Amino acid sequence: MQTIDIEFAPKTPVHALLKAGVASVVLSLVALCMVVGLGIYVSLVDQVTEGLLEENLMLEQQTNALQSDKKKTDKNTKNNTNQQALTSVASQLNLPWGELLRAFDSRASNQVALLEFNPDTNTHLIKIVAEARNSAQMTNYIEGLKKLKVIDDIKLTHHEINTTEPLLPIRFELEAYWVGAFPR
Amino acid sequence: MLKWIHSNLTISLSSQAFVLHQHTRWWSKTSQLVTQNLAPAKTVDHFQSHCEQITRAIHLNNLTGCATTLVISDELVRQWVVEPPQNVESLDDLKAAVSARFQALYGDSPAAWQIEADWKTDRPFLASAIPKNLAVALDGLAKKCQLEWRQIAPHSVMLFNRWRNILPPNTWMVTFENGRLSLTVTNAQRVVGAYRHISCEASEIATEQNFIKLLNREALRMNLPSPKQVYFPRIWTEFNWLQHTTDKNVSFNVLSIIYPDVISLVPAMELASSGA
Numbered sequence: 001m002q003t004i005d006i007e008f009a010p011k012t013p014v015h016a017l018l019k020a021g022v023a024s025v026v027l028s029l030v031a032l033c034m035v036v037g038l039g040i041y042v043s044l045v046d047q048v049t050e051g052l053l054e055e056n057l058m059l060e061q062q063t064n065a066l067q068s069d070k071k072k073t074d075k076n077t078k079n080n081t082n083q084q085a086l087t088s089v090a091s092q093l094n095l096p097w098g099e100l101l102r103a104f105d106s107r108a109s110n111q112v113a114l115l116e117f118n119p120d121t122n123t124h125l126i127k128i129v130a131e132a133r134n135s136a137q138m139t140n141y142i143e144g145l146k147k148l149k150v151i152d153d154i155k156l157t158h159h160e161i162n163t164t165e166p167l168l169p170i171r172f173e174l175e176a177y178w179v180g181a182f183p184r
Numbered sequence: 185m186l187k188w189i190h191s192n193l194t195i196s197l198s199s200q201a202f203v204l205h206q207h208t209r210w211w212s213k214t215s216q217l218v219t220q221n222l223a224p225a226k227t228v229d230h231f232q233s234h235c236e237q238i239t240r241a242i243h244l245n246n247l248t249g250c251a252t253t254l255v256i257s258d259e260l261v262r263q264w265v266v267e268p269p270q271n272v273e274s275l276d277d278l279k280a281a282v283s284a285r286f287q288a289l290y291g292d293s294p295a296a297w298q299i300e301a302d303w304k305t306d307r308p309f310l311a312s313a314i315p316k317n318l319a320v321a322l323d324g325l326a327k328k329c330q331l332e333w334r335q336i337a338p339h340s341v342m343l344f345n346r347w348r349n350i351l352p353p354n355t356w357m358v359t360f361e362n363g364r365l366s367l368t369v370t371n372a373q374r375v376v377g378a379y380r381h382i383s384c385e386a387s388e389i390a391t392e393q394n395f396i397k398l399l400n401r402e403a404l405r406m407n408l409p410s411p412k413q414v415y416f417p418r419i420w421t422e423f424n425w426l427q428h429t430t431d432k433n434v435s436f437n438v439l440s441i442i443y444p445d446v447i448s449l450v451p452a453m454e455l456a457s458s459g460a
Contacts, residue, residue, distance in 0.1 A: 001348035002375050004341045005302045006312045008256075008319065009333035018188070018251050018334040 091121040100178075103151075104128065107144035111137040115171075124178040126151065131162060131169040138170050151176040188332040193250035195238065196339075198257035198362065202238055206247050218245055235321040242329045252331040254322065258361050258381060261338040262297070262313045264289055265379045272305045282311045302376075310379050312338055340366035340381070343417050347439050355413040356399065360420045365389070367402055369411075378406045392425050396434055415439055 009015050017025055101117060108114055108130070116129035132138035138159065145154055159172035194205040204218040220241055222234050242248055266285045268278060282301055283294045298319045301311035326333060335342075340359045351357060351370055359366045365384050371377035380402050388398045399411050411434060418440040419426050429436045 001351055001370065003345050003348060004310055004376060006300050006310065006337055006341050008298065008300055008312075008314055008322075008336035009254075010323070012333075014188070014332045015334065018332060 088121070100126075103148055104145065107148070108141055109137065112141045113169075119178065126176050126178055128174040128176070129171070130174070131165075131171050133167070133169055135159075135170055138172050142174065145174070145176065150179055152179050153177050188249060188251035191250045192334070193242075193247055193252045193331070194255065195252060196255045196257075197234070197238075197260070199259055200362075202234070202241075204238075204241060204245065204247060206245075206250060218247075229317050229321070231315065231318040231321040232324075235325040239325055239328045242331075247329070249330045250332075251334045252326075253334045254336040255339050255342055256314060256318075256336065258338055258340050258359075258364055258366055260314065260318065261381075262286070262290060263338060263340070263366070263379060263381045264311055265308050265376075266301065266311050267308050268305050275303065278303055278305070286311070286313060307373075307375065308377065310341075310376055312341065340368065344368050344376075347415070347417060350439060350443065351415060352413065355415055356411045357415045357417075359417060360389075360422060365398075367399075369406070369408060378408060380406060386422065389422050390425075392429055392431055392436075395423075395425075396431060399434070410434075413437065 100119065101114075104117065105114055111133040113131045114128065115131060116127070118127040120126070130138075130141070132141060142154065142156060145151060154174060154176040157173045157175050159170055162169050162171045191206065191208045194203075194207075196203040196205070199222075201219065201221045203220075206217075218241055220237070222237060264285060266278075266282050269281050272278060278301070279299075282299055286292070286294045286297070286299065294313070296316055297313040298316050299311060299313045302309045322336065325331065337345075339361060343359050344357060347357065353370055353372045355370050357368045357370070359368075363383060363386075365380075365382050367378075367380040367382070368376055369378040382402070384398065387394060389395050399414065403410050413435045415437045416423065416426060416439065419438055426436055426438055
């Protein structure tokens with residue numbers, strides 16, 4: 001049934017508010033504020049999400065770039081390592097084994113036998129293992145080596161009587177530094 | 185300040201008395217009822233005198249600034265039904281039809297009356313008028329007491345609006361006030377189809393049979409079939425026979441008995457009408 005809408009009250013904004021009901025108007029305003037607030041919140045969340053996505057994308061791009069750089073660096077490092085290995089191998093190959101051996105061997109008489117000859121191309125250190133008939137021969141050999149100009153700081157690091165041999169020779173080890181660069 | 189947001193005042197005004205009923209909402213439910221007889225007017229404009237007495241009572245009881253509903257007794261109001269003219273183009277056409285009908289019914293010029301209506305273009309609608317000096321006096325009352333009007337309407341209109349959702353189609357609703365009957369008839373579309381506001385003798389409503397005769401006479405005047413279902417908002421003392429009805433052709437129903445939990449919207453009006 002419809003309302004009989006007869007109203008003698010002056011039509012003012014307050015009258016309209018009272019007729020609609022203060023509580024319903026307040027609730028409507030609260031609902032409106034909530035809707036607006038929700039809209040703002042959703043908008044802010046969208047903006048933040050968009051920002052995060054952009055940031056994430058940038059980070060991903062940066063990560064990809066870094067990974068790419070790392071791959072390049074790794075490749076370069078690998079290339080450098082290979083280069084160093086090649087250089088080392090080249091240095092080893094270019095070492096004048098024959099001349100060195102001849103220099104050391106020339107000081108050895110028939111009483112001294114050169115058993116091992118280990119030069120280090122990086123530190124210029126040369127280790128030698130040899131055997132002498134007796135200690136006098138060993139001393140003479142060392143004195144002879146000291147006269148060589150190409151080596152310096154020669155040291156006797158170890159010596160012992162080799163009991164496994166019937167003539168009981170003296171086995172000794174020497175260290176000396178090669179003076180100057182190795183020939184390339 | 186802004187007392188009208190939480191504090192309601194209902195003023196019920198009849199020709200003999202007024203009632204102030206104040207009640208607050210929400211957090212503090214308090215109620216205050218002030219009933220006062222209207223003193224004889226000392227001036228020619230008796231509505232001005234009535235409103236001055238109401239103003240004093242409002243100030244005395246500290247009821248200023250409230251949201252206010254004014255229930256005007258039907259005896260102070262003229263009400264009639266208007267058939268809208270064909271080919272209505274604007275509200276002015278309806279206003280002209282209402283004024284013409286007013287003049288034809290009452291023989292007075294509508295200039296001295298403030299007319300309001302439930303404007304409809306497709307079916308008959310109810311119109312009401314209050315004297316313009318009453319409207320002016322009410323304006324002065326609102327200004328002096330800082331009242332904010334929520335509603336100003338006739339008593340029978342407020343009662344009908346209160347019970348309108350409960351009324352079935354093709355029924356008569358009867359309201360009674362100080363020797364005057366208001367008959368509101370709803371049609372099959374459940375809207376007001378006809379309305380009569382009449383004075384009646386005590387004998388015409390004293391018994392069930394007499395009242396049925398009165399209803400049948402009014403039905404003839406309104407060119408309607410005899411009523412089958414009649415609803416009363418409550419039992420007035422003049423209608424005590426409603427408690428023991430015998431007629432099988434007419435069904436009398438009292439809404440306050442059928443729906444005891446529904447509180448009457450304007451209880452103070454009964455006091456004002458009785459001139460207590």
